[in-house]
Amino acid sequence: MARVDLAIVGVGGMGSAIAAHAAQRGLKVLGLEQSSIPNTRGSSHGATRILRLGLHEGPTYVPLVLRALELWQELGKRAGTPIFHACGGLDVGFPDSSIPVNSERSCVKFNLPHEVLDAKETARRFPATRPNDGMIAVYQPGSGFLVPELAISAHTNVALEHGAEIHGFERLIGWEPHAGKYLLRTDRGVHEAAQVVFSSGAWTGKLLEADRVPVAAERTVLGWFAPRANLRDFQPDRLPIWIVDAPQVGHFYGFPAHGVPGFKLGRLREVPAPAVDPDLRRRAPDREDEDDMRSFIREIFPDADGPVLAMETCFFENTPDRTPIIDRLPGEPGAWIVGGFSGHGFKFCSAIGEVVTDLVTGKPSAFDLTPFRLSRFL
Numbered sequence: 001m002a003r004v005d006l007a008i009v010g011v012g013g014m015g016s017a018i019a020a021h022a023a024q025r026g027l028k029v030l031g032l033e034q035s036s037i038p039n040t041r042g043s044s045h046g047a048t049r050i051l052r053l054g055l056h057e058g059p060t061y062v063p064l065v066l067r068a069l070e071l072w073q074e075l076g077k078r079a080g081t082p083i084f085h086a087c088g089g090l091d092v093g094f095p096d097s098s099i100p101v102n103s104e105r106s107c108v109k110f111n112l113p114h115e116v117l118d119a120k121e122t123a124r125r126f127p128a129t130r131p132n133d134g135m136i137a138v139y140q141p142g143s144g145f146l147v148p149e150l151a152i153s154a155h156t157n158v159a160l161e162h163g164a165e166i167h168g169f170e171r172l173i174g175w176e177p178h179a180g181k182y183l184l185r186t187d188r189g190v191h192e193a194a195q196v197v198f199s200s201g202a203w204t205g206k207l208l209e210a211d212r213v214p215v216a217a218e219r220t221v222l223g224w225f226a227p228r229a230n231l232r233d234f235q236p237d238r239l240p241i242w243i244v245d246a247p248q249v250g251h252f253y254g255f256p257a258h259g260v261p262g263f264k265l266g267r268l269r270e271v272p273a274p275a276v277d278p279d280l281r282r283r284a285p286d287r288e289d290e291d292d293m294r295s296f297i298r299e300i301f302p303d304a305d306g307p308v309l310a311m312e313t314c315f316f317e318n319t320p321d322r323t324p325i326i327d328r329l330p331g332e333p334g335a336w337i338v339g340g341f342s343g344h345g346f347k348f349c350s351a352i353g354e355v356v357t358d359l360v361t362g363k364p365s366a367f368d369l370t371p372f373r374l375s376r377f378l
């Protein structure tokens with residue numbers, strides 16, 4: 001039995017960052033992960049994750065992502081290899097789309113470098129793109145992408161270097177308060193922790209009961225396509241990360257080529273696909289998924305319309321308002337939930353590690369966490 005200050009259930013994007021920060025701050029930490037570290041079962045795999053600075057999701061997130069960026073850069077130095085790549089970012093849509101409009105608003109509010117480009121200028125500067133006539137793009141040179149598997153490994157290494165105990169292939173199956181602490185039952189034994197953080201991603205609703213903590217798993221698919229022409233235009237020095245709101249085909253996001261060969265993209269649904277049980281086998285990527293991505297490619301990135309090279313499934317971990325939950329569980333002074341990042345959380349992991357360490361050590365957070373309270377659903 002381990003006896004620790006802080007147990008972390010789920011050592012993925014968030015859990016590894018919390019383990020690193022808490023262990024660095026001197027806490028005795030136990031990380032429990034049901035799978036490998038890193039793994040391809042949850043929400044944090046697939047070679048790249050977007051980090052945008054002037055976020056269209058709202059200005060609440062901007063201070064958090066600015067701190068996260070500093071911490072990602074420090075972590076990359078420590079790991080001896082960059083975790084963040086600043087290739088710039090494009091938020092594209094018609095002038096009535098909340099994506100360019102709100103990202104410009106966030107840029108203006110926080111004085112972040114940006115330019116608003118028309119469709120022609122966007123295609124001229126970034127020749128892989130063919131925005132529809134009338135679309136605009138907010139270009140932010142400071143945005144870019146993270147390498148998630150590297151980030152999780154680097155955070156886990158920091159935690160281990162600072163004495164954390166991290167257990168892969170150990171699944172939490174039950175927990176209960178016990179004499180002012182918590183007993184955690186796993187498929188390998190029992191542990192005791194003064195406090196516990198549930199950073200269990202797409203499993204959070206199932207683990208903590210979805211009516212108390214509404215986090216639902218949504219199957220989503222990533223695809224990598226071989227450009228059929230102008231391969232060079234898909235490299236990070238010529239193509240930023242991008243989000244495009246194209247009313248005729250939907251809302252997609254993607255990346256320049258990095259890590260896995262090909263041009264990578266994925267869909268973000270306005271209304272999430274029906275929730276799935278994260279423990280059941282996911283439907284493998286199929287022609288329907290490929291055709292869906294191809295319909296968008298033909299519209300906006302026609303040179304990328306070559307053979308599909310790879311497809312992978314992943315889970316979004318959605319709350320009803322697509323806003324995360326960072327809070328105590330009701331009635332449990334030492335049990336915390338850090339989840340429901342709803343398909344846009346990876347960029348924040350490093351800062352969340354610091355925020356959660358502040359919370360569990362009783363230090364006031366430097367950020368306004370009011371929007372992330374669980375009580376908004378109760």
Ligand SMILES: Cc1cc2nc3c(=O)[nH]c(=O)nc-3n(C[C@H](O)[C@H](O)[C@H](O)COP(=O)(O)OP(=O)(O)OC[C@H]3O[C@@H](n4cnc5c(N)ncnc54)[C@H](O)[C@@H]3O)c2cc1C
Pocket residue numbers: 009010011012013014015032033034035039041042043044046048049050051170171172173199200201202203204207220221222266314315316317338339340341342343344345346347348
């Ligand atoms: C396809 C896709 C694209 C995305 N793109 C972006 C992007 O471009 N930019 C961005 O910022 N965000 C993006 N996101 C969202 C982001 O990746 C997630 O918000 C983030 O990875 C969530 O991290 P997490 O730690 O909550 O979940 P995870 O990293 O999945 O970690 C949760 C861990 O908990 C473990 N676990 C669960 N239950 C138990 C248990 N009972 N016992 C032990 N362990 C348990 C799981 O095995 C898992 O490893 C994307 C997500 C997906 C799926």
